[in-house]
Amino acid sequence: MATMSVRDLRKSFGSTEILKGVSLDVADEEFVALVGPSGCGKSTLLRLIAGLEEATAGAISIAGRPVTKLQPKQRDVAMVFQNYALYPHLTVRANMAFSLRLRGENKGDIDRKVTEAAEILGLSALLDRFPGQLSGGQRQRVATGRAIVRDPALFLFDEPLSNLDAKLRVQMRTEIKALHIRLKSTMIYVTHDQIEAMTMADRIVVMQAGRIEQAGAPLDLYDRPANAFVAGFLGSPAMNFLEGRISGGAVIATDGTRLPLPDDMPAAGEGREVLWGIRPENIVIAPEGLAARVEVVEPTGPDTQLLLRLAGQPVTAVFHQRMRLRPGEVLHVMPEPGAINLFDKASGARL
Amino acid sequence: MTETIARNPLSVALRYGALSVLAFAVVCPLAWLALASLRPQAEIFQPVSEFGWRTFVPSALTLDNYRALLNGDFPLALRNSSIVALTTVVFGLVVNALAGFAFAAFEFRGKNFLFLLVIVSFMMPFEAVVMPLYVMINSFGWTNSYKALIVPEVANGMIIFLFRQFFASIPKDFYEAARVDGASWLYIWAFIAMPLSWPTIATSSLMLFLSQWDSFFWPVVAASDPNYAVVQVAIARNINFEENNWGGLFASTNLAIIIGMIPFLLMQRFYVRSLISGGIK
Numbered sequence: 001m002a003t004m005s006v007r008d009l010r011k012s013f014g015s016t017e018i019l020k021g022v023s024l025d026v027a028d029e030e031f032v033a034l035v036g037p038s039g040c041g042k043s044t045l046l047r048l049i050a051g052l053e054e055a056t057a058g059a060i061s062i063a064g065r066p067v068t069k070l071q072p073k074q075r076d077v078a079m080v081f082q083n084y085a086l087y088p089h090l091t092v093r094a095n096m097a098f099s100l101r102l103r104g105e106n107k108g109d110i111d112r113k114v115t116e117a118a119e120i121l122g123l124s125a126l127l128d129r130f131p132g133q134l135s136g137g138q139r140q141r142v143a144t145g146r147a148i149v150r151d152p153a154l155f156l157f158d159e160p161l162s163n164l165d166a167k168l169r170v171q172m173r174t175e176i177k178a179l180h181i182r183l184k185s186t187m188i189y190v191t192h193d194q195i196e197a198m199t200m201a202d203r204i205v206v207m208q209a210g211r212i213e214q215a216g217a218p219l220d221l222y223d224r225p226a227n228a229f230v231a232g233f234l235g236s237p238a239m240n241f242l243e244g245r246i247s248g249g250a251v252i253a254t255d256g257t258r259l260p261l262p263d264d265m266p267a268a269g270e271g272r273e274v275l276w277g278i279r280p281e282n283i284v285i286a287p288e289g290l291a292a293r294v295e296v297v298e299p300t301g302p303d304t305q306l307l308l309r310l311a312g313q314p315v316t317a318v319f320h321q322r323m324r325l326r327p328g329e330v331l332h333v334m335p336e337p338g339a340i341n342l343f344d345k346a347s348g349a350r351l
Numbered sequence: 352m353t354e355t356i357a358r359n360p361l362s363v364a365l366r367y368g369a370l371s372v373l374a375f376a377v378v379c380p381l382a383w384l385a386l387a388s389l390r391p392q393a394e395i396f397q398p399v400s401e402f403g404w405r406t407f408v409p410s411a412l413t414l415d416n417y418r419a420l421l422n423g424d425f426p427l428a429l430r431n432s433s434i435v436a437l438t439t440v441v442f443g444l445v446v447n448a449l450a451g452f453a454f455a456a457f458e459f460r461g462k463n464f465l466f467l468l469v470i471v472s473f474m475m476p477f478e479a480v481v482m483p484l485y486v487m488i489n490s491f492g493w494t495n496s497y498k499a500l501i502v503p504e505v506a507n508g509m510i511i512f513l514f515r516q517f518f519a520s521i522p523k524d525f526y527e528a529a530r531v532d533g534a535s536w537l538y539i540w541a542f543i544a545m546p547l548s549w550p551t552i553a554t555s556s557l558m559l560f561l562s563q564w565d566s567f568f569w570p571v572v573a574a575s576d577p578n579y580a581v582v583q584v585a586i587a588r589n590i591n592f593e594e595n596n597w598g599g600l601f602a603s604t605n606l607a608i609i610i611g612m613i614p615f616l617l618m619q620r621f622y623v624r625s626l627i628s629g630g631i632k
Contacts, residue, residue, distance in 0.1 A: 050527075050531055051530075051531075052527050052530065052531070071530075072527075072530045072531045072533075073530065073531070073532070073533035073534070077531065078531065078532075079527075079528065079531045081524045081527070081528055082524075083522060083524050084524075085522065085524035085525050085527070085528035087525060087543055087547075088547065089546045089547055098529070098532055099532035099533055102532060102533045102534055102538070103533060146528075146532075150532070
């Protein structure tokens with residue numbers, strides 16, 4: 001197991017720059033999730049680490065060893081692909097043994113390692129089947145198994161669960177996390193699903209347009225996002241942003257509603273254009289609060305999700321209770337103390 | 352489709368009637384050829400002039416034509432053609448599949464231009480290149496040898512194209528997963544790409560085999576020595592200025608057809624599948 005680091009990594013395809021200088025350190029045994037919208041460069045970053053693409057500039061090292069110019073096979077990494085890439089003409093056993101055979105290990109060792117991995121992943125009964133005879137979840141496990149038999153310095157996952165249905169995805173999420181704890185290995189996991197990233201990772205790296213926006217522990221990022229992009233990307237339903245201007249110890253929304261400032265907010269910044277952010281679950285009902293008209297009511301069972309019109313703008317709120325409401329009714333709500341986020345409107349940076 | 356047809360017996364009758372006429376038109380000359388080869392030499396053209404049921408039912412069957420063939424040069428021609436065709440298949444598969452793989456898997460400068468040349472190469476009529484090719488083969492000192500018959504036919508633009516199309520349809524993940532696992536490109540080609548391409552291999556083998564089995568013009572030009580006569584050349588030798596050996600012509604044509612069909616019958620299953628599926632998921 002090992003550390004991984006990239007320094008000022010850049011990658012261009014023709015005149016399009018996909019990665020615009022990315023630096024990242026991954027500690028030994030750490031599980032890091034790379035998240036971001038489509039086209040943010042997270043998969044490209046992973047492919048550069050694997051050696052499937054050549055870096056335009058910058059350096060990559062794995063376990064302290066510079067690997068920037070090395071072929072994939074010289075990097076001691078294993079990768080799990082989104083489409084699993086199981087060879088259809090080989091059995092599960094042969095698929096899992098593929099890399100070991102290539103390395104020329106003896107048959108006894110190969111058998112032992114494959115059997116061991118199959119046991120961990122619950123594949124023992126399926127070893128002689130072909131990939132075409134497996135369900136989606138089983139294929140995913142075989143793909144993971146093919147990676148773990150190698151005992152690599154670094155595991156790379158490229159959206160490994162995105163082809164599974166929602167229920168199976170939750171189950172496999174738990175399995176991969178358990179695997180990480182069991183193997184004590186360094187893993188880098190690319191996903192566009194922020195829930196996956198939040199639940200699995202020791203550390204989340206949020207990327208956008210070829211840059212790292214913020215990296216940190218999941219709940220730190222959730223509670224103290226560095227900018228409006230990270231704030232909006234993490235969390236579902238997403239954080240609400242209301243446009244306004246700081247004036248007289250409050251944020252004046254576009255329709256003139258006075259929104260409270262965070263408690264720790266210094267008085268400075270008078271007249272500044274800001275985004276006033278509040279997460280849906282941080283909105284509480286308070287008789288003395290702001291008037292909000294109910295537009296849509298969505299009961300999910302344990303929760304009720306409401307689309308409100310607050311200060312003339314659409315706001316999503318989630319209440320952990322059942323509510324008998326009709327569209328058109330007016331609620332009085334206010335933000336929980338300490339839950340307000342303020343961002344500069346122009347730069348998106350946290351204030 | 353089938354339901355609408357089944358509802359109307361008249362259209363079924365018309366459909367099968369028309370198909371029967373077509374089938375008869377296709378099979379008739381072949382059947383006549385097969386029967387003619389079994390007739391005594393003197394009787395071959397007799398029934399044609401007085402067309403009737405005798406045209407199709409010979410008065411006597413004889414294997415004389417075949418016996419004569421087997422005692423002549425024809426077995427040598429069969430041997431030559433088999434050596435040439437099978438060697439072409441073996442080398443052709445390797446060379447064309449490797450070329451197709453390069454076009455499918457790699458990015459390199461001038462790739463599109465090269466691929467254009469490959470496509471042009473199979474659109475150009477062979478007659479257009481036969482003289483320069485002969486000059487080249489002659490300067491190598493290869494005339495009247497198996498090399499002259501085999502080497503120019505090994506690389507085949509059409510088959511490079513077929514392999515490229517197939518390899519390009521294999522998900523790139525397969526190649527990348529293998530690379531991360533430590534496989535060389537040659538290993539990936541041999542143990543991942545090729546085992547998945549059985550239908551294309553079958554189709555290509557057949558095309559290479561038949562192109563050699565049926566070739567006439569190039570063997571006449573490049574290997575005129577009777578020792579290197581191939582099947583089509585041997586067939587043509589039955590007709591010359593001195594005599595027309597019709598029995599020999601029909602019998603040798605018949606044998607050439609039957610032997611030429613063997614590879615197709617063996618690979619039919621794959622061949623049909625590749626025409627239907629065209630790709631894998």
